[in-house]
Amino acid sequence: MLELKNISLTIDENKILNNLNMRFDEGKRYVILGNNGTGKSTIANLMMGVKKYHPQEGKILLNGKDITDLGVYERAKLGITIAFQNSVRFEGITTFDYLTLGGKVKASLEDAKKALELAGLNSDYLKRRVDSSLSGGERKRIELASILMLEMKYVILDEPDSGIDMMSLETISNIINILNKRGTTTITITHREEIAQNSDYAYLICAGRVFNEGAPEKMASYYKELCDRCDHPNDLLKIAESR
Amino acid sequence: MQISANYANEFEKIAEAYEKSGGDASNLLDKSISSIIISGDKIIGLNTVKGVEIESGTQEKGVWAKIRILKGNKIEKPIHLCTGFLGKEGEQRVNFDFFIEDDAEVSFISHCSFPWSTKLTHKMVANVHIGKNAVMTYNDEHFHSEAGGVTLISDTHAVVEDGGKYENNFELTKTRVGTLKVRMDVDLKKNAVAKFDSKIRGKEDDEISIVESLGLNGEGAHGIAKSTVVATDRTRARIINEAFGNAPYSKGHIECNEITKGDKVDVSTLPVLKVTNDLSELTHEASIGRVNSEQLDTLMAKGMSEDEATEFIIRGILR
Structure with missing residues (x-):
């Protein structure tokens, strides 16, 4: 189990996360839903241990450690x-x-082809370089394929749909389900409620806090009704603090 | 190509060095491939094919060769230039004159291998003349000793006539550099094109000095000069990229990327852009610093240590 306990994070005098609490059990599909600028990617970076995102308060626990x-x-x-x-x-x-x-990942050419195919790219891409000759969307798919090549217990997918067209939501859901079948916990960060539908539990984030949590359908609908039309997530800080 | 019995043993060692530097020694004996094999101050093998004329001789502490690609000839297989030095100490001087006649096309693969030298100075002077609408590509790979005792001084001056193309790729990434002083300049006439690309990896107390200079002297001339240097340990590197826009509609781009690893490296880059014709366009890019932290985080999140990830990124950059 991966837990975020009472996490607060300030960067450049801006409070990004504010007494955040989350819990991710093994083998489940989670989604963290929220508008742009609410702190979702900060949570992703913080969970992965990126240097700039070390919390000033709170703890991150893995199986209690x-x-x-x-x-x-x-x-x-x-x-x-991630x-x-x-x-x-x-x-x-x-x-x-x-x-x-x-060569660090022991996998065959066929494994690589299959991972690429599941991410929506053909095997011609294997010889191509992961540089500016590829679009952001193509690199995103290669990134998703690379996640499939690893055997990890917790996979954080930060906005996997950004830069990828609508048709690819199915690809993303498929990848999440494959990981889930392997027993991997997936934590998908998104601002699109369609992605939330393919999960077991959803957190709704606003102003660096968990604003609501629970069944994905309920959170998706809540998000669509309230958050989707809210252009000023920072204004909600006061509401969040009053909860 | 036949190697005389006197040089059979020497050729064997040169071929071994050539293979170490990434070359395929069987090409040196292939009659369908034009090649020159230099050992110390001798030419121990030479082969020409149709459309290629080679004159050669010896000079003090070295050799010279004049290579001419006859007008309109497109040489199918790259010409191989294999330069080696089997001794531990000494000096080697090599002078090359390249004449690529109008409408001719040729590529060269040059391997300079000094894997056993502990104190060697290798001086190379090349004069390149590329005729109208002719094309020349020169891929130059070096393989020095790990003792760091090789001093390489290389000076190339090229003239590219109207519509000609010249590409020079220099690579010294597999071994220690020692001391390196490279200068390449090109005089580009009307609609001529040139590309310089140097990739070097320095370690311990290697010293690297590169000057790449584009003279955009003809209308519509284009040029790119790019240097990539990875400097580790106590490496010192001085890179100067220059472009001179002297003709209308000429375009030049210079770029230098230096990756540093280690708190005792001493590196600098100096871009020089000068325009004497206001219809010329010149640009430059330069960066010096450690490996990009986003790249590192991406790889470390997949289970690579920082050292493994850094090496992986550097190998890619130098590829």
Whole structure:
């Protein structure tokens, strides 16, 4: 079980997360739903241990063990990984090299082809370089394929749909379900309620707090009715604080 | 190609060095491939094919060669230039003159291998003349000793006539550099194109100095000069990329990326752009710093340590 307990995070004097509490049980599909600017990606980076996102208050626990001070690599060794929102470019690295991490991931060419296919790309991409010759959407799909090549206990997908067309929601759901069948806990961060439908539990985030949580259908509908038309998430800080 | 019995043993060692540097030694004996094999101050093998004329000789502490690609000939297989030095100490001087006649097309694969040298100075001077609408590509890969005792001084001056194309790729990434002083300049005439691309990896107390200079002297001339240097440990690197826009509608781009690893590296880059014709356009990009943290985080989140991830990224950049 991965837990965020009373987490508060301030960056450059801006309070991004405010006494946040979340819990992710093993083998379930979670979604973190919220408008842009509400702190969702901050939660993703914080869970992965990215340096800039170390909380000033609160703890991150993995099966009861405090991992708050562990960095990205140490958390990956414990079975936590992420597909970051922005899929970065790697000059000179082919997709095959990237998927197998230069041989560190013991996988066959067929495994790589299959992962790529599940992410919606054909095997021609294996020889292509993960650089600026690929679009952001193509790199995003390669990133999703790379997640399928790993065997992790917790997978954080930060806005997996950004840069990918509507038709691909099915691809994303499919990947989440494949991971789920392997027993992986998936934590999908999104501002689209359609993605929330394919989960077991949803957190609704507003102004760096859990504003509501529960059944995905209920949270999706709540989000659509209230949050979707709210252009000023920061104004909700007062409401959130009063809860 | 036949290697005389006197040089059979020497060729064997040179071929071994050539293979170490990534070359395929069987190409050196292939009669359908034009090649020159240099060992120390001798040419121990030479082969030409139709459309290629080679004159050669010896000079003090080295050799010279004049390579001419005859007008309109497109040489199907790359010409191989294999330069080696088997001794531990010494000096080697190599002078090349390349004449690529009008409408000819050729590529060269040059391997300079000094894996056993602990104190060697290798001086190379190349004069390149590329005729109208002719094309020349020169891929130059170096393989030095790990002792760091090789000093390489390379000076290339090229003239590219109207509509000609010249590409020069220099690579020294597999071994220690030692001391490196490279200068490449090109005089580009009307609609001529040039591309310089240098990739170097320095470690321990290697010293790297590169000057790449584009003279955009003809209307519509285009040029790119790009240097990529990975500097680790106590490496010192000085990179100067220059572009001179002297003709209308000429375009030049210079770029230098230096990746640093280690708190004792000493690196600098100096872009020089000068326009004497207001219809010329010049641009530059430069960066110096550690490996991008987003790239590192992405790879570390997949289970690579920081060192593994850094090496993975650097290998990609130098590829």
